[in-house]
Amino acid sequence: MTVLPFDAVVCDIDGVLRHWPTTAEAGLDATHGLPAGAIEAAAFAPARLQPAITGKTTDEQWRAAVAADLAGACGSAQRARAAVAAWSDVVPRVDREVVALLGRAREAVTVALLSNATTRLERDLARQGLDTVADAVVNTARIGVAKPDPRIYLIAxxxxxxxVHRCLFVDDTPANVEAARTVGMTAVHYRRPADLHDALAPLLAPGPGRP
Structure with missing residues (x-):
């Protein structure tokens, strides 16, 4: 009987499973009369983002605050709200190779998704059919702590x-990977699907036409 090296895989979402275009790539800043990267700078400023990913504010409150921050640059509150609404409608690209790899790993072990996310995460996953990719979704906004806080890995x-030492953790952010290692997880810095394939290789049963 084969002894597996892990009992569970805990995988990041953004930057691994799905990929968001920048606001510049989506043409949002220019369309709304803003400097390149202005929406992202306002949204991901620590003072704005941290409360949203730890559940102190809802997703709706976060986006409203971002719009308020952009009002001066946009020239009016109405134009700022339109810019944030357009940004909120952007849909990320799903990496189907990652979806398939997690599905194969799930045949052998439990798989969870762990994300520094807002209260909108579950709705977004369902919208793209990603709510069935894993056995569990750990959304930091529902818990009150976010990566790289060591507590979130213990909770996952x-x-x-x-x-903890029987979990494989995968993330595209080096600081999150290092934090997972400090609590005893085996952790992999993700840069491309091949990294995930290599990390999951001991768990993957061969499929039709696959080595």
Whole structure:
């Protein structure tokens, strides 16, 4: 009987499973009369983002605050709200190779998604059919702590019912990877699907036409 090296896989979402275009790539800043990157600078400023990904503010409150911050640059509150509404309607690209790899891993172990996200995450995943990719979704906005806080990794391990040292963690942000290692997880810095394939290789049963 094969002994697997892990009992669970805990995988990041943004930057691994799905990929958002920048506001410049989507043409949003220019369309709304803003300097390149202005929407992202306002949205991801720590003072704005941290409360949203730890559940202190809702997604709606976060976006309203971003619009208020942009009002001066846009020339009016109405134009700022339109810019944020357009940004909110952007849909990320889903990496289907990653979806397939997680599906294969799930045949052997429990798989969870762990994301620094707002209260909109669950709705967004369902919209793109990603709500069934994993056995569990750990949304930091529902918990009150976010990566790289060590507590979030312990909570994720508890959610999947595995000892921390029996979890494989995958993330595209080096700081999050290092934090996972400090609590005892095996952690992989994701840059491309091949990184995930290599990390999951001991768990992947061969499929039709696959080595």
């Amino acid at each position: 391990a508890e959610r999947v019912g595995a000892a």
